[in-house]
Amino acid sequence: MKRKGVTPVIAIILLLLIVVVMIGGVFAWMSVMQEDVEEATREGVLEFIEEAERNVEVVTYSCDTGEVYLYNGVSDNFDVSLYIDGENRGSTTIDLGEENVGEVLNVGDVDEGNRFEVSHQGHVVERETFRC
Secondary structure (H helix, E strand, C coil), X not given: CCCCCCCHHHHHHHHHHHHHHHHHHHXXXXXXXXXXXXXXXXXHHHHHHHHHHHHEEEEEXXXXXXXXXXXXXXXXXXXXXXXXXXXXXXXXXXXXXXCCECEEEECCCCCCCCEEEEEECCEEEEEEECCC
């Protein structure tokens, strides 16, 4: 009695096709997961920046001494870059303020009409124009 069956060559081709289909399915699933993770991260960062825009503020400033008083109601350590009329005047970390106690920063010489900006990771969170 002769039995007919799948030849070894056809069996190997079928196995390879099954593996390719499985790899394609896993790739498609991982792509969707990656997009979800990216979207969640993007939303989290934008939420943090919006919160910073609401809670980091220039309390007051002194044109005579070049000191700017910042209040941070966001987090314990908030890294910011400081700009006067678009010129980077350095970076600092603002500690969490308690009852209007914030950070005193010396930005150097300032004049009437200078524009002061506080940015976090490239996003401006506070703007102020000096009026001396």
